[in-house]
Amino acid sequence: MSSTIDAAARARRVPDKPTLDGIEPRWDRTWTEQGTYRFDRSATRAQVYAIDTPPPTVSGSLHVGHVFSYTHTDAIARYQRMRGKAVYYPMGWDDNGLPTERRVQNYFGVRCDPSLPYDPGFEPPAQPPKQPIPISRPNFIELCERLTATDEQAFEDLFRRLGLSVDWSLVYATIDERSRRISQRAFLENLARGEAYQQLAPTLWDVDFRTAVAQAELEDREQPGAYHKLAFHWADGSGDVHIDTTRPELLAACVALVAHPDDARYRDRFGSTVRTPLFGVEVPVLGHHLADPEKGTGIAMVCTFGDLTDVTWWRARPAVALDHRLGRAHHRHRPGGDDRRGRPRRLRPARRQDRQAGPGHRGGPAAGQRRARGRAPPHHPPGQVLREGRPAARDRRHPPVVHPQRRPRRGPARRPGRARPTAHLAPRVHAPSLRELGGRAQRRLAHQPTALLRRAHPAVVPPRRRGPADLRRAAGARARPAAHRPLHRRAHRLRGGPTQPARRLRRRPRHHGHLGHLSLTPQIGGYWHEGGDGHLFDRVFPYDLRPQGHDIIRTWLFSTVVRAHFEHGSLPWTNTALSGWILDPDRKKMSKSKGNVVTPIALLEQYGSDAVRYWSTSARPGVDTAFDEGQMKIGRRLAIKLLNASKFALGTGEASPRAEVTEAVDRAMLERLADLVEEATTAFEGYDYARALERTEAFFWDFCDNYLELVKGRAYGSQGDGPADSARAALALALETLLKLFAPFLPFATEEVWSWWQPGSVHTSTWPQAAALRRGGDPEVYRVGTGVLSAARRAKTEARRSLKVPVELAQVAGTATELAALELVRADVVESANIAALTTATGDELVVAVRLADDA
């Protein structure tokens, strides 16, 4: 290609007024059309860089936290792509479960009534009505699908505008068929290997939605309450013992009394029994260290289940044959007890009228509370003898208390006007669980976790978060031997691929979050055992990177490791990058409930995506970061500067075809640039994108302020063709390199400039090589040259004169080395600083004395 054609082409393509306006949709379209980020399925595992992307919860709102952490991952993805890797970068949407149901109810103003028939013509009103419209279950599911599709589109739009280099042909949703199929397949494998067990365990129960809820769905809320004094009767007839409780309605579910082992008041009674008031059930008195002698009367009733301590106590059942008592105490209502060999029996569902404190009982807990207080006793058990023939009601001697209760997070549509007191703990057969939660493997893991994690230790970024505590405890935290039984009999029912989703949306068993699809994102994202694409999974697994929040190490990270360990005998990824929080100006964690979130789309529109990405990637990995629009302004300025500086560098003129970088200061600049490339590369290899950005940015501003000024005249040809060619070639080389270094951070602006003069996409170009830039330049030449220029500018500024004003005489003192370096850049210095006469003298260090011309 001849230089004239080249120059003409260039002139056409460099705009007179470069702008960032409208840049995002334009390049997003082009990248999609060109398949810029499409995964190369022919790549071998060694050529692949695979990312296990955390699926955002689409039923939640978009917020800057998404922008923040996903940008970090994208910067790494873009770097790896330019390093020549085939980047596997899928995206998933988490749209399972209760949040989706809730959002559908709020959004459309409907509620699901399974008794209604399907209405094929149903359309929700434009505005959600005050009174939720009851609709059939199929109608409700249709709305769920409609809304999640909308939500997913909103997320994709955001992420596209943000410039995430995701391969959008690899999108999955945790609710879609593939995810369910893989999830079930993985579970079958667990079954086949005997890694899954059915286990008796309590589940948190949402009274409103009549479904089990995950712990993560709960929040603490202060509840006003009062102690109610209940009189239990010693079975040996020696009188009463009083219990203070805030939850008298749970009396029917009382299975034991518990006091602290050292409590002298009750120590002698351990092993004996009492009869409950009202129900006359005989329960044991036990000792447990969690009982607090200071609270109430120092002895508490254990119910199945009022709170999580009850669970502990119930599980901890000591040597006393509590299971036996359990059986009697809760004939129909019991959770099952243990069989003769100590294994839990199958749960027998309680009959409705017996669910005094269980899920779904009439009137809810409030009614139960009324009854137990004596206003409306449910019935009079035979032989019940209580003081005054009734349970001791509210005891006014105890002041009202405020105590926190765990309860489901409340959405706006949660039956307005009705205070639903609490999440119940209902004994249920826990959904089949991995041994992770109990049994031999759990014990093995509890001893092995460090070995497991250490053997092929995932590198955790940033390393300081790696504190052995985190990972070790993540692995061993929930070690608790528990009875279990294999589920082989169930296996055949699941065989043959995905089963139907729960026929009834309600009462769908929910796991404790970390056992659901989310622990299988590597398998789902990688099409594990999904036909049609040969060995895709083998090409991406184990993944190279898993980014995630540090708050869910113990849940998500650990469960992903466990499942990969069982399934593949390896870690699911080799690196984990932990991202920090976004903090509002008061240094609080930004969250929806606090109402301090900022809409990310508006930010992207106001500052531009590159600017927001700049703010995001300025934050060190894993560091909590303040939301700072100031940084976005800086980012925008940087992006604009990049356009303008590029326009200038490309506009000085075309280097002749065989141009060489010959001038000393040009070679010196390239030498410094080579150092920068090495530093940025090292930083990226250590996942420290922020350092790479910071160093690149610092170099760039110095490059603009000093190098461009220094060589400007020469590049325009003031010193002849040879020196001009050297400057132009150096400028082109530097610009190309800087665009590449900035590309992971400012994908739009760099691509824009790239398109002015280079073929293809900067994002599929190769990462710069330091060696290709080195020409034996001496950085000292650069330092001295820019130092003298800067001194001349300072003199002019201090004299309040224009920078154009001539320097009549510049006297430079310096070491022999410095003076020798100065001679190599003398012509550029004299020209750029407009120096009439420059003299040199030997000295200890570089000192510049400047005399300005008198004329104004």
Add this chain to the structure above:
RNA sequence: GGGCGCGUAGCUCAGUUGGUUAGAGCGCUGCCCUUACAAGGCAGAUGUCGGGGGUUCGAGUCCCUCCGCGCCCACCA
């Protein structure tokens, strides 16, 4: 209550194995329309490195302690 982390300029943050006079950007002050950029440029001022103690020739950096803040876990009769 236990664990992890943070505290450096008015603000947001760097500061690597302990090593000259602790840095950057924003903001602030002043100057300059300079043939890429005035939504710009050039230059300047700005510190009890949270407090105290210790180790060391030398501490922002290592140790102890206290104060303040954040998160996770636990507790919540």
